[in-house]
């Protein structure tokens with residue numbers, strides 16, 4: 001039954017025909033998405049990447065084609081040859097771009113058959129088969145129109161990036177994938193060397209050092225769509241390998257970087273018909289943490305800013321709050337518009353949410369017909385009303401309150417702000433709200449091992465004004481580490497960090513100071529970064545740059561919460577490729593050549 005393509009050629013795609021095409025004789029090729037039999041009439045929805053066209057096969061007019069059509073099953077590959085006809089008024093399908101016409105087939109060619117599929121391709125979003133099954137048969141899942149559209153958008157976005165960067169004088173430079181570790185804070189993927197026994201390459205977490213070396217090499221303006229590899233615990237927006245637009249420019253000021261990136265995002269968002277307004281508003285890290293409890297605030301959410309309630313509680317006898325205040329912590333609240341109707345269940349769920357971010361409890365106030373609050377007994381009605389007013393709540397609203405360490409209060413109210421807005425449907429879907437976050441802290445303290453780490457990466461420059469603080473901190477005044485600000489910036493759109501970068505250190509002595517601050521002795525710094533410290537000694541121009549996650553940006557454009565929707569061959573949350581079954585074992589000979597032995601635990 002399977003026939004040859006011979007010299008048959010497509011005249012149109014399955015998404016191309018409109019009412020103006022009526023009367024034309026066409027040849028379409030694609031997959032049978034659905035077949036419906038109505039006795040003497042058989043309908044086939046023929047699908048390719050562009051769309052779906054309805055093919056009608058009439059027993060009387062085309063008996064051979066009709067007989068063949070009866071044998072056709074889903075996902076058979078077909079050519080349909082026939083005339084485009086206008087559908088009757090009542091039979092038109094406004095949901096389909098080709099819905100005004102159909103093709104009356106005179107001939108059907110079956111180019112290939114298909115086994116019954118392991119899952120249904122046209123299930124609605126909520127009814128899709130389990131993701132693991134779809135990942136195993138990724139080539140089938142990718143036939144779904146949504147994923148096809150996502151990958152084509154990705155292509156157009158990358159094309160636009162290349163055009164834009166070229167127009168702005170940037171040179172595309174590829175950097176190696178087999179390198180030595182570049183510190184971005186995650187674990188490296190390592191590759192054993194066959195010719196250098198016992199030695200390993202690391203796959204780049206980003207091309208950070210190479211792009212800076214391109215500046216030292218006088219390349220001036222570098223970019224690349226770079227593949228990055230990070231062995232870290234996966235979340236919905238992370239993959240072990242991903243792509244980023246990586247950019248570096250010489251003699252760069254932050255303003256130049258902002259203007260470049262804003263212009264690029266304007267162009268990218270035009271691909272989905274959205275005109276972003278520039279310049280993007282700018283906020284310091286300190287300000288966004290204070291107001292929104294997050295370094296990537298979603299500015300689409302109307303108000304719901306964190307309000308400081310501690311002044312009103314300065315004299316409180318309520319022990320949990322008194323102890324927070326005396327230990328220098330924060331008590332903050334957010335007003336939830338219409339939140340007086342939040343149910344007990346909702347409040348319990350929100351409490352669980354806040355606890356995940358370290359909060360010990362979530363207090364609440366509801367300004368319903370009657371005042372109710374988890375704090376009523378402890379603080380009394382007057383104080384509770386006072387707090388609700390300070391939080392900005394009005395009649396009908398609710399207030400959520402967290403007390404504790406500054407960072408815990410910010411983090412838990414920050415996520416509550418997003419969660420409540422999502423539940424209460426307060427986020428307008430057609431709005432895009434970009435911003436810059438600037439002046440990040442240079443270092444962050446990790447409680448688990450009691451030391452400071454670079455918040456961005458160790459090549460980020462401190463603010464010029466803060467260099468003396470850095471010197472004092474390295475020379476013993478450790479508490480100053482927390483006060484040093486960096487020339488680092490992130491671009492955020494709709495609560496997603498779509499780009500991050502910094503002005504870099506270009507003086508060797510400052511770079512050495514930062515390595516010291518991170519606990520590296522001169523010797524350790526030499527072993528790991530000697531080549532880079534040397535390079536910095538040969539006339540390094542001031543420089544800076546940024547990297548923008550391709551997948552993260554696409555997640556905002558599509559929009560989707562699942563990073564696997566915007567890449568062709570993603571891995572699972574346990575870093576496996578279920579289609580090719582990787583990672584896999586290698587044979588004994590390969591291990592031997594690589595000087596490796598597997599130790600069974």
Ligand code: ASP
Pocket residue numbers: 184205206207208247457500501502545546547
């Ligand atoms: N290398 C950084 C990253 O991958 C970005 C940058 O600083 O340009 O996150």
